[in-house]
Every structure is written in C-alpha cells, then in structure tokens.
Amino acid sequence: MILAVAGGKGGVGKTTLAYNVAAACDAVVVDADLGMADLPAGRGPDLHDVLAGAAAPLETLRAGPVDIVPCGRTLAGARAADLRRLEAAVTAIERARGTVVVDCPAGRRSDAGVPLAVADACLLVVSPRAFALADAIRTRELARELDAGLVGCAVNRVTASPPTEAIADALGAPVSVVPADPRVGRSVTGERPVVDAAPDSAAADAVRDLARRVPAE
Amino acid sequence: MELSWDVDRAGDVSLVRGRVYNEGDVPRRVRVESRFDAPVLPPRRGGVPASGWDDSGATLRLDSGAHRAFGFAVRAPPVDPPVEVAEAVPLDPAADTEPSAVPTTAALRRLGEHRPPRAAVIGETDEPDRVTDSDAGDTADDALDSSGPDGSKCERSDRARSPTESDGWAAAVDSRLDAVEARIDRAERLTDADVATATDVVADADGIAALSGLDDRVAADAERLREVSERAAELAARAEATDAPIAALERLA
Numbered sequence: 097m098i099l100a101v102a103g104g105k106g107g108v109g110k111t112t113l114a115y116n117v118a119a120a121c122d123a124v125v126v127d128a129d130l131g132m133a134d135l136p137a138g139r140g141p142d143l144h145d146v147l148a149g150a151a152a153p154l155e156t157l158r159a160g161p162v163d164i165v166p167c168g169r170t171l172a173g174a175r176a177a178d179l180r181r182l183e184a185a186v187t188a189i190e191r192a193r194g195t196v197v198v199d200c201p202a203g204r205r206s207d208a209g210v211p212l213a214v215a216d217a218c219l220l221v222v223s224p225r226a227f228a229l230a231d232a233i234r235t236r237e238l239a240r241e242l243d244a245g246l247v248g249c250a251v252n253r254v255t256a257s258p259p260t261e262a263i264a265d266a267l268g269a270p271v272s273v274v275p276a277d278p279r280v281g282r283s284v285t286g287e288r289p290v291v292d293a294a295p296d297s298a299a300a301d302a303v304r305d306l307a308r309r310v311p312a313e
Numbered sequence: 314m315e316l317s318w319d320v321d322r323a324g325d326v327s328l329v330r331g332r333v334y335n336e337g338d339v340p341r342r343v344r345v346e347s348r349f350d351a352p353v354l355p356p357r358r359g360g361v362p363a364s365g366w367d368d369s370g371a372t373l374r375l376d377s378g379a380h381r382a383f384g385f386a387v388r389a390p391p392v393d394p395p396v397e398v399a400e401a402v403p404l405d406p407a408a409d410t411e412p413s414a415v416p417t418t419a420a421l422r423r424l425g426e427h428r429p430p431r432a433a434v435i436g437e438t439d440e441p442d443r444v445t446d447s448d449a450g451d452t453a454d455d456a457l458d459s460s461g462p463d464g465s466k467c468e469r470s471d472r473a474r475s476p477t478e479s480d481g482w483a484a485a486v487d488s489r490l491d492a493v494e495a496r497i498d499r500a501e502r503l504t505d506a507d508v509a510t511a512t513d514v515v516a517d518a519d520g521i522a523a524l525s526g527l528d529d530r531v532a533a534d535a536e537r538l539r540e541v542s543e544r545a546a547e548l549a550a551r552a553e554a555t556d557a558p559i560a561a562l563e564r565l566a
Contacts, residue, residue: 130427171429175428175429175431175434178360179421180417180421201427204424204425205426206427209420213420214416242419242420
C-alpha cells in the first residue's frame with residue numbers, strides 16, 4: 097500500500113501528519129519533498145541519490161521510531177533527481193516493508209504530481225482556514241486525475257471547531273479533526289510519534305482514526 | 314496520406330519539421346518513421362518524450378481530413394527524404410482516442426517542471442550538471458565501491474552515477490582541507506613569532522580582527538582532523554580487508 101500525504105498548500109502540516117500516520121500504520125515514511133525536505137536527515141544516501149540513480153532504495157532506509165527514507169537538502173540534488181525513478185523506488189520499499197507513506201511537496205508541479213501518480217491512495221491535509229481549502233481542492237482534482245483515491249482528509253492544528261461538514265462536502269471525503277497539540281508539532285524533530293508520546297491525547301485519536309482509513313492493500 | 318517536410322541544420326544536428334494529412338474518410342493511426350541513421354531526439358517535457366514518440370519516430374492518430382504537425386531533432390547529416398509513413402491503419406471512428414500513458418509519464422507530461430533552475434544551483438560545490446570526465450569519475454568510484462560489505466554505496470549501479478557522488482565529495486574534501494591548511498599556516502607563522510613576523514601575519518590577514526578566534530578554530534580543526542584521520546584509516550583498512558565475490562555472484566545470477 098502506497099499512501100501519498102498531499103495538501104497543495106505549504107505549511108499545513110503534511111510532513112507532521114505523514115510521520116504520525118506512518119507511526120500509527122507501522123509504515124515507512126518517504127520524504128519526497130525534493131526541494132524542501134522536512135523529515136529528519138540521514139547520514140547515508142537519501143532519496144536524491146536514489147532518484148539520481150546513485151543508490152538503491154533500500155539502502156536509504158533510516159531506522160527510528162518510524163523508519164524514514166530521508167531526502168537530500170541541496171538544490172543540486174533536487175535538480176539531479178529524475179522523477180521517473182520514483183515509482184520503482186517506492187515500490188521496492190513497499191515490497192520489502194509493506195505500507196509506505198509518501199510525504200508530498202506543496203504545489204502542483206511534477207514533484208507533487210508524480211507521488212500521487214505512484215500512490216494507491218492519498219490523504220489530504222488542510223488547515224482550518226478557508227484559503228487553504230482552495231489549494232486542497234485543486235490537489236484533490238489532481239489526485240483524481242492521477243488515480244490516487246482519496247481516503248480521507250485531515251483538518252490539522254484545529255483550535256476552534258472547524259466547519260467539518262463544509263470541508264467534507266467540498267473534498268468529498270471523510271474528515272478527521274486533528275486538534276492543535278504541541279506534542280504533534282514536536283513529534284517529527286524529536287522523533288516521538290504522538291501515538292507513542294501521548295497515546296491518550298485527542299491528537300493521537302485523530303491520527304489513529306486517519307490510519308484506520310488507510311486500506312491494508 | 315500526405316507527408317511534407319523541411320530540414321534545417323544547427324551544428325551537427327538536423328532539425329526536421331513535418332506535416333501529415335489524412336485525406337481518407339476514416340481516422341487513421343499513422344506511423345511516421347525517421348530515415349536518419351541515428352536515434353530520434355523527440356519533443357520532451359520533464360524528460361519524458363511526448364505521447365507516441367520513440368527512438369525511431371512517432372505514432373500519431375489523425376481524424377479524417379486532419380492535419381498534424383510534428384518535429385524532431387537528430388544528430389546526423391540530412392537525408393532525403395528525412396521521414397516516411399511506415400504505416401497508416403484505418404481506425405474505428407467510434408473507438409477511443411490514444412492509449413493512456415503510465416501514470417508517472419502522464420504526470421510528467423502534464424505538470425510543470427519541478428527542478429530548480431540551473432542558475433539557482435551554480436555555486437553549490439556539487440553541481441550535477443557539470444560534465445565530468447567519465448574515466449576520472451569511474452576511478453574514484455571504483456575506489457569507493459570497494460569500501461566493504463557494509464559500505465552503503467557498494468550496491469550502486471556502475472553507470473548513471475550522479476557526479477555528486479563521483480568526484481564532488483573528493484573536491485569538497487580537498488577544498489575543506491585547503492581552508493584548514495591556510496588557517497594552520499597562519500597559526501604556525503604566529504607560533505613563537507617575533508614582533509616583525511607577527512606584524513606581517515596581521516597585515517596579511519587585513520588586521521587583527523580577521524585573526525580573532527584563530528586559536529580556537531585551529532584547536533577545533535586539530536580535533537576534527539584527528540577524528541577524520543582515524544575514521545579514514547579505519548575505513549581504508551576495512552576496505553583493504555574485503556574480498557567481495559561480485560564476479561562469482563554475477564556468474565551465479
């Protein structure tokens with residue numbers, strides 16, 4: 097199962113949710129944000145090397161509470177990356193490890209589209225603000241055209257009660273509300289997924305709810 | 314089928330423009346083939362050839378009475394005629410259009426280029442677009458490849474390596490060491506120096522401000538260099554001790 101975590105807009109918490117949902121699904125998370133990687137870096141080869149044809153996908157796996165395929169931090173690496181290699185790379189990791197969660201970049205360029213084309217399903221992340229929804233709708237359209245079924249939508253960092261029904265209607269997918277919780281924000285850099293760090297929190301409940309929507313195969 | 318063409322030369326490349334016309338009453342699938350003695354360089358987007366193109370030409374769908382323009386480049390001297398219609402198969406008008414491409418290809422064709430512009434990259438030490446001398450690159454890689462069974466790089470494919478990997482790291486190490494050497498030179502000249510030498514060094518460095526913290530940095534250099542040297546020596550010893558039976562494995566595979 098390959099799940100793309102997308103959202104169109106930057107800064108809505110795609111990486112954080114990709115990491116935490118991967119923890120709840122016992123999956124590997126791949127940092128596919130070629131130009132602005134966010135998941136912790138490794139010391140060995142990374143996704144840039146794989147997409148440049150210079151490393152095998154499985155040798156990039158970095159063990160941790162959630163196993164990560166890190167992405168390089170250089171523009172040169174982003175420029176050398178050939179997205180035609182992404183499908184084989186992600187599929188190889190899927191064969192070896194089961195579920196793979198791909199953290200997609202923002203925008204609608206090919207680096208955002210190819211992970212959706214490669215994925216079996218996608219999860220959209222939106223912020224509870226209206227302007228973020230427009231980007232999410234565009235990304236939903238893109239996912240539909242590229243055949244990545246939308247399994248759910250996370251409204252992230254919610255403080256007041258958001259218009260979940262309107263969002264669910266606009267995106268045509270079940271909505272999970274992830275309340276603002278500093279432990280979620282810290283989970284990626286601290287490598288402490290919220291389902292482990294605070295299993296009884298509302299945020300952990302929401303993450304598990306999202307993970308349950310991910311089909312096993 | 315009607316076919317017309319025009320060929321331009323640019324350097325050692327021939328640029329072919331053409332047009333096909335389906336004068337029949339039914340849609341046809343037309344195969345236009347290059348007659349050049351070299352592979353076609355088809356129109357591309359995001360590194361992916363446009364729909365229907367391959368090394369030897371293009372397969373196009375033309376409705377009845379439709380014109381279609383095409384163009385490609387080829388690294389070969391012009392020939393006459395440059396293109397020919399190899400096949401023109403009538404299609405069922407009710408049938409669907411061109412077959413859909415694999416998803417990655419479709420996404421790359423449709424969506425904008427993701428790569429940062431070249432201008433944004435120049436200046437980084439490991440510029441990947443730099444043309445590298447392949448022999449030199451291979452030698453460096455061979456040394457790297459024998460780095461042992463745990464060497465994360467030993468499974469890498471032989472060709473198609475990124476230059477980042479091949480000689481970028483060596484250049485980066487050299488330039489770091491050069492910088493460290495310059496600092497150490499300066500510190501050496503200041504060690505037990507008389508007033509005249511010290512004045513010279515300060516003048517060379519454009520004032521005492523530029524030398525501030527030099528002692529700390531050189532001390533840090535010493536520590537880091539010792540670590541690197543120990544690690545490098547250890548890796549070299551391990552590399553020499555390995556004997557990976559790749560040839561035998563390849564024979565068995």
